[in-house]
Amino acid sequence: MAKISVIIPAYNAETTLRTAVESILSQQVPELEIIIVNDGSTDGTDRFCHALASEYPCIHVITQKNAGICAARNRGMEAASGEYITFCDDDDLFWQGALRLLLQTAEDTRADLVRGGYELLRQRPDGTFAEQPHPAGSPCTIALGRGGSYGAFLENSGPQFVWNALYRRTALLGLRFNERCSYGLEDFVFNAAAYRRVGKAVYIPQVVYRHFESAQSTSCAHTAQALLGRIRALEPWMEAEFHAAQRWCGPEELQAVWKDRRAQAVTFLMHQLRDAHAPGVLRRKAWRTLREALAPYPGSLLDTLHDAGHNKKQTMALLLYQMRLQKLYDLLPVREEQL
Numbered sequence: 001m002a003k004i005s006v007i008i009p010a011y012n013a014e015t016t017l018r019t020a021v022e023s024i025l026s027q028q029v030p031e032l033e034i035i036i037v038n039d040g041s042t043d044g045t046d047r048f049c050h051a052l053a054s055e056y057p058c059i060h061v062i063t064q065k066n067a068g069i070c071a072a073r074n075r076g077m078e079a080a081s082g083e084y085i086t087f088c089d090d091d092d093l094f095w096q097g098a099l100r101l102l103l104q105t106a107e108d109t110r111a112d113l114v115r116g117g118y119e120l121l122r123q124r125p126d127g128t129f130a131e132q133p134h135p136a137g138s139p140c141t142i143a144l145g146r147g148g149s150y151g152a153f154l155e156n157s158g159p160q161f162v163w164n165a166l167y168r169r170t171a172l173l174g175l176r177f178n179e180r181c182s183y184g185l186e187d188f189v190f191n192a193a194a195y196r197r198v199g200k201a202v203y204i205p206q207v208v209y210r211h212f213e214s215a216q217s218t219s220c221a222h223t224a225q226a227l228l229g230r231i232r233a234l235e236p237w238m239e240a241e242f243h244a245a246q247r248w249c250g251p252e253e254l255q256a257v258w259k260d261r262r263a264q265a266v267t268f269l270m271h272q273l274r275d276a277h278a279p280g281v282l283r284r285k286a287w288r289t290l291r292e293a294l295a296p297y298p299g300s301l302l303d304t305l306h307d308a309g310h311n312k313k314q315t316m317a318l319l320l321y322q323m324r325l326q327k328l329y330d331l332l333p334v335r336e337e338q339l
Contacts, residue, residue, distance in 0.1 A: 023096075136207075
């Protein structure tokens with residue numbers, strides 16, 4: 001059995017895939033397997049994948065009709081044999097020694113999930129990439145029934161992506177990416193569901209991964225189709241977030257954590273609608289969908305005013321949402337968000 005299975009969904013990636021794969025091969029982790037899922041590429045990706053597999057026996061290739069990143073990751077998870085699994089996008093890379101560090105931390109702490117820091121580089125209009133600075137959190141651990149604050153863990157570890165994390169495979173048995181999340185949010189939904197299964201999670205602030213956010217990324221698309229895809233993902237996202245918080249938190253912490261998760265969802269949607277210059281009909285659909293997604297769970301205007309634990313922008317977003325004045329968010333200064 002492999003120690004780590006690295007799953008790479010690949011689509012039209014013949015020019016970037018080698019860098020991603022070489023960053024994994026250089027990790028010097030024993031018993032490593034790399035599973036590349038060619039998601040119906042129309043360029044030379046499939047041929048290139050099989051050339052890599054013939055060169056490196058640890059590489060396995062799966063080819064499927066184009067079904068999206070979630071379906072590709074799910075195929076990879078089904079094929080994975082490693083004690084631990086992680087994910088890599090086809091145009092990203094792991095830092096030298098990253099997988100060894102994550103694995104060592106998992107073995108030393110007996111954690112089911114280990115999350116590291118990351119670098120985000122966003123593409124400029126001229127095609128170059130600029131690093132988006134974000135502060136690293138403090139190291140922290142949560143263990144079910146044995147202490148640690150779930151809220152502090154989420155705050156320190158930052159946005160819950162999958163490529164800067166290592167998961168014990170047996171802790172995720174039966175869990176799959178939600179294929180309704182076709183234009184983003186799939187990582188957030190997956191990780192919230194994962195926290196309903198793991199018994200111990202550790203965050204280390206050392207950077208383990210470099211993520212390139214290109215202008216062509218589906219998560220950056222601002223078309224009506226992309227926006228509708230994210231709107232569809234709101235309900236499973238909020239459901240997974242609430243039940244994860246409910247599992248880890250006592251009543252007092254649950255109120256604070258859930259308000260923070262709600263605020264993040266509201267702020268996310270406000271940004272999406274503003275950046276897409278969404279027409280009124282789409283805005284109304286988006287807010288109606290979010291209200292329906294949040295309706296089963298606690299939350300009120302009084303609750304928002306009672307505790308100013310959010311950052312100012314999230315507090316304002318949640319307040320405008322509760323007062324049904326969310327369109328006023330468009331009038332706030334636009335600045336680069338810290339991720």
